[in-house]
Amino acid sequence: MTEKTKQDRVVIFDTTLRDGEQSPGATMTHEEKLEIAEMLDEMGVDIIEAGFPIASEGDFEAVTAIARQAKQAVICGLARANFKDIDRCWEAVKHAKRPRIHTFIGTSPLHRAIPNLDMDQMAERIHDTVTHARNLCDNVQWSPMDATRTEHDYLCRVVEIAIRAGATTINIPDTVGYTAPRESADLIRMLIDKVPGADEVVFATHCHNDLGMATANALAAVEAGARQIECTINGLGERAGNTALEEVVMALKVRNDIMPFYTQIDTTKIMNISRRVAAVSGFPVQYNKAIVGKNAFAHESGIHQDGMLKNAETFEIMRPQDIGLAGTSLPLGKHSGRAALRSKLNDLGYDLADNQLNDVFVRFKALADRKKEVYDEDIIALMSDQASEG
Ligand code: KIV
Ligand code: ZN
Secondary structure, three states: OOOOOHHHEOEEEEOHHHHHOOOOOOOOOHHHHHHHHHHHHHHOOOEEEEEOOOOOHHHHHHHHHHHHHOOOOEEEEEEEOOHHHHHHHHHHHOOOOOEEEEEEEEOOHHHHOOOOOOHHHHHHHHHHHHHHHHHHOOOEEEEEEOHHHOOHHHHHHHHHHHHHOOOOEEEEEEOOOOOOHHHHHHHHHHHHHHOOOHHHOEEEEEEEOOOOOHHHHHHHHHHOOOOEEEEEHHHOOOOOOEOEHHHHHHHHHHOOOOOOOEOOOOHHHHHHHHHHHHHHHOOOOOOOOOOOOOOOOEOOOHHHHHHHHHOHHHOOOOOHHHHOOOOOEOOEOOOOOHHHHHHHHHHOOOOOOHHHHHHHHHHHHHHHHHOOOEOHHHHHHHHHHHHHHO
């Protein structure tokens, strides 16, 4: 690994408890939110977006309690671009050792039409609300919602206004998962190059996964100069979700040779929090989900199992232990070969000669054709049938 420098550090902003919880059906209880926030804090997440304090009394109380509980992480709350939202947000996050206000407004033509503000009126609103937030808190994040569908000139103009008004982080949301990696990078590069004062703030990337490109878009933005990734555990979030924390963190770790950036996440805590978020949100993780899916470190086919038994690097690019799993799994099924069966038999205490193994293998294949997965008990039963017949 190359030497780490401050410029290569990527800040992880987790929004499982805000954007993740906004996913229809993913509501969590107060206690569950506190538990997840504690786990995020312990795994080294830099900023926890704990909720949207004006949205409900429950959200306000959860953000307040998380702010009081947090040990290391910055605690952030979301606020629309009005003084009432911002004041309510501050009331909740001010209890944190390190509070942040995150205020946003939709800047694309489609979103400008909703509050019916013209470009100048919106620019003035941005100036006034960011100034107000900054008067309350010295850590202010501003987001132009639907940035990736906002006219570039206007985006540069409003980003400059937000910086001048005191924003310390500028987040560039791909609200509807519309961008693609090259465009995501170009947008960040353009803002950094063109906007006066850009070098005084941190640029963040906030991607949604509607076209399945959230992780690629976030990493492309980092390569172009963004230094904060907004993400959620298991990619939980509106519609197709947000960038998955485990994907960007492991991508930066595994491919550090071509993406020389680092985070402070303790990756061995990934599996635990993934399971807990799945349980409390009620959103199961798909079996083939990158990093945390049940099959992410499982190999059934004969060729793969044989390779894995000889050298784990043949079919695994990271160690299961790095995300907190005990090890690889080699489930036995109809695609498995003799090597995996022999290894399983050895684990179960059987040591067979080649001709005995051949007999068991024939029976095993017949069973595997009838069953999706062959368990240890099935193998033990096969062995006792073999013994009684022999
Ligand atoms: O996707 C989005 O635009 C958001 C903003 C509130 C940052 O979640
Ligand atoms: Zn979002």
